[in-house]
Amino acid sequence: DMPGYGYAKVSKKERNSWQRLLKDYLRGRVNLKRSFVLIDGRHGIKDSDKEMMDLLDEAAAPYTVVLTKTDKVKREDLEKVIAEVEAIIKKHPAAYPFVLKTSSAKGFGIEELRTAIYSEAMIL
Template sequence: MTLPAGGLLEARDEGERAALIEAGRLLFARPWDFFTATQTLEHLPPPEGIEVALAGRSNVGKSSLTNALSGQKALARVSVTPGRTKQLNFFRAEGQPLVLVDMPGYGYAKASKLVKEDWQGLMFDYLRGRPNLRRVLLLMDARIETKSSDRAVMTLLDKAAVPFQLVITKSDGVKPNDLAKRLADVQALARKHPAGHPLVLVTSAETGAGMEELRAELAALAGQG
């Protein structure tokens, strides 16, 4: 069966949805490894494979989500200090076309600007100039309302013409009614941005909720070559 290139939104029936879920499982069935990191454009690895970057406010759960996706507890280092990640970290599995890129968090309270200078410099240059970057997963904390820094980064992604998909994290930390309201708010936000993907995913690294769907979306991207 040919997988829908548009992911879960284009799945016409349960058979295609199940095929996407299975493709996502296989994508992360092999061990994933950290293979490089950089703080400068000059030291970026060659643009090989399909890159998907994870972005979000400091402490939104990027490292935890990366670990949950891969099923490995220590693939990405989880820091208790918000804003600690200062570089682009690259992860991949042998024989798989997908490369995950963990980006520095933004909007940390101690930062002097709305979006830190590294996001205006290195990060924006990476987003705008990376030929094999297919999508940014922009993570939003289920427990925290959308911040001005989140909106600023969405505008930046629009400007860079980089497709992004909003992913709600830490869904286990809120009540169902509050989660439904948060989801509706984030979906409305995605519709306001030209680069925004219409499908918003709800996840929890703690319980594994939403991981099958997120892996399926990544498998669809990886299948585009």
Template sequence: MSEASPEFGGFLDAGGEEAYGEEEREAGRLLFARECRFFYAAQRLDQLPEAVLPEIAFAGRSNVGKSSLINALTGRRTLARASSTPGRTKQLNFFDLAERLVLVDMPGYGYAQAAKSVKEDWQGLMFNYLRGRTTLERVFLLLDARVEIKDSDVAAMKLLDRAAVLFQAVLTKCDSVKPAALAAKQAEVRALVGRHPAAYPAIVSTSAETGRGIETLRATITRLALPAS
């Protein structure tokens, strides 16, 4: 499992994002252009598939846009499906990407704003998965750029700190936010994650609708999963 509080010497732009060269972006495009398929779902710890390939997990509140982002990353409209009732899904969904890495769609940690929804939804399986999965490289914590940070988001960060799992904040639905408001949100999130020992300092601002940030996120994941490629 990745260690918390890694040393970071990369370049961040004004929005707190890492800069990637053309070669890294192309490597990300090529990887995510390959076949990606759902292969497993687990509702109990003893149902988890064997830990073999590097895993990248996606977490966030139930209505934050996880399914849309995963579909945008993989270029497949219906690979990940959102529940018709937000907060209803209580299982880990595993997707195999080209037999090189595994994408994990974690259940939303509560439709309610209260921080206790994190504790209720993520107790047991979720926390045990986070702290015990040796192949888990990073958790991408999705935050809606249009709304204020919820107590449940902060509680999720604290839980990731406790599990000692490296996480990185990803802003979603950025196409719906004006530039000045987005810049303020980016600054707010950067300040917030800076107070958490398990947080990676760079953030990613995305839109599943326009494709903003998708290349950056692909490059980030490719660097994590295939460092020698």
């Protein structure tokens, strides 16, 4: 979780300051193996998500998109959101070419997410 990402009740100047700080943090972080961009499955990728993905691309920081709250979306709507997200991440060089789908309420996809995190941390 990062300040200013998604919703934050702050001025545009403050948000821009946070983004510069984040960009500086990401650049040259050789120990940063992978980030996870959490996207609300009910809404799909929003402009703030695209901005974060662009920032990660610029910093050459690999990331995986994780759809959350997938239990709250009808199956056919979820399939549409997944297709849209997959089409978008194909255009982002730092994005892993797949989407993880999760529901913390139902426990769906949590084990796959943990595995992805552990594998980068070399815990497995």
